[in-house]
Amino acid sequence: NFGSKCVFYLASISSDLGLVLYFYVQYLWLIHKYLLKKKYKSFIVLYFICTLIFIPQQIWSWHGFGKFLFMPPLIQFGGVSFAVSIDTFTSLGLRLYEYWANSQRRRFLLEKELKETEIFYLKSQMSPHFLFNTLNNIYALSLKGSTNTVAAVGQLRTMMIYVKQLEERKRVSLGEEISYLNNFIALNKLRFDLNVEFLFDNFNKDVQLEPMLLQPFIENAFKHGRTGNDGVIKLSLTEHNGIIEFRIENKFDLYKRKDAVGGIGLVNIERRLILCYPNQHKLVISHEGNNHIVNLIIHTIFK
Numbered sequence: 001n002f003g004s005k006c007v008f009y010l011a012s013i014s015s016d017l018g019l020v021l022y023f024y025v026q027y028l029w030l031i032h033k034y035l036l037k038k039k040y041k042s043f044i045v046l047y048f049i050c051t052l053i054f055i056p057q058q059i060w061s062w063h064g065f066g067k068f069l070f071m072p073p074l075i076q077f078g079g080v081s082f083a084v085s086i087d088t089f090t091s092l093g094l095r096l097y098e099y100w101a102n103s104q105r106r107r108f109l110l111e112k113e114l115k116e117t118e119i120f121y122l123k124s125q126m127s128p129h130f131l132f133n134t135l136n137n138i139y140a141l142s143l144k145g146s147t148n149t150v151a152a153v154g155q156l157r158t159m160m161i162y163v164k165q166l167e168e169r170k171r172v173s174l175g176e177e178i179s180y181l182n183n184f185i186a187l188n189k190l191r192f193d194l195n196v197e198f199l200f201d202n203f204n205k206d207v208q209l210e211p212m213l214l215q216p217f218i219e220n221a222f223k224h225g226r227t228g229n230d231g232v233i234k235l236s237l238t239e240h241n242g243i244i245e246f247r248i249e250n251k252f253d254l255y256k257r258k259d260a261v262g263g264i265g266l267v268n269i270e271r272r273l274i275l276c277y278p279n280q281h282k283l284v285i286s287h288e289g290n291n292h293i294v295n296l297i298i299h300t301i302f303k
Contacts, residue, residue: 014061019087022054027091035092036099055080141191148190174239175205177214184215188222194231203239209300210276216269217248217294225250225292242301252292273298 030050034043058080141149178200185196214237221233233250273281280299287293 015058018054018057018061019083022050022084023087023091025050026088027095031092031095036095051084054084058083146190152187152190170210171208172211173205174203174207174209174244177209177211178205178237180212181214181218184218188219192222192231193227194222194225194233196233196235198235198237200235200237203237203244207239207242207244207300209244209298210272213269213272213298214246214296216266217246217296220266221248221250221292224252226252242299244296244298244300246294246296246298248294250292251290252287 026047030043030046034040034046138149138152141152182198185198189196218233218235225231225233231251233248236245236247238245270283273283277298277300282295282297284295285293286295
């Protein structure tokens, strides 16, 4: 009859509301407030209190329309216990997954922030390093009374504009980097008596890369390589489908001493390559007789 149907639906609603309430009490309160904060004793006590309230509520709801009247008490208790288990494991699983996902997200953001901070620090190292070496070149020219001193100051001004971008931009175009390298080579040739063969072709000038990654290798070739008739630096740079291949070869001079403040260039570049192009670069530095050879491959398009 109509009255029995009403009791049936009311009992069903009461049971479903109990299941929903029991789920959210665990999901929003017990697990979040106690379990994840390692308050295990409080969690266990409160969990059993909630469960002891929930089980009678469920049995009472279903007895309201007599569904369990023809079932043994053990089966009644088993059915409700099954519902308790489903609610508990579902709420626990969802909350733990959410906690893990949030932890991974926070870890990713923290690692990203630390990585960007380190990259910025490494970039900030390059500006004074470059400035010191360039001023050292100009100072050496002035001591010799070289007529190239004025030209060197002019080159420095042009290059400092580019170096300023180092801290302001994450990437520069390959065309801009090559233009900077040509200026850097021209500046160093004012002091060092050697030839530079710089071959670059088959490249897309709009390909983006981390700035001033190649300059330290050229700088080392000038500072530590042979000068005079034996002084030759061979450079080549190509690009294909976002893959940049850079090679530099020169004869090194064992009698040239390293300046006291130098040495950060190569270490800086190696670390920046690891941070900016993880598993996307290959750097090989080798010696063949008196030749010092650097081969660098950079995949500017991430896989």
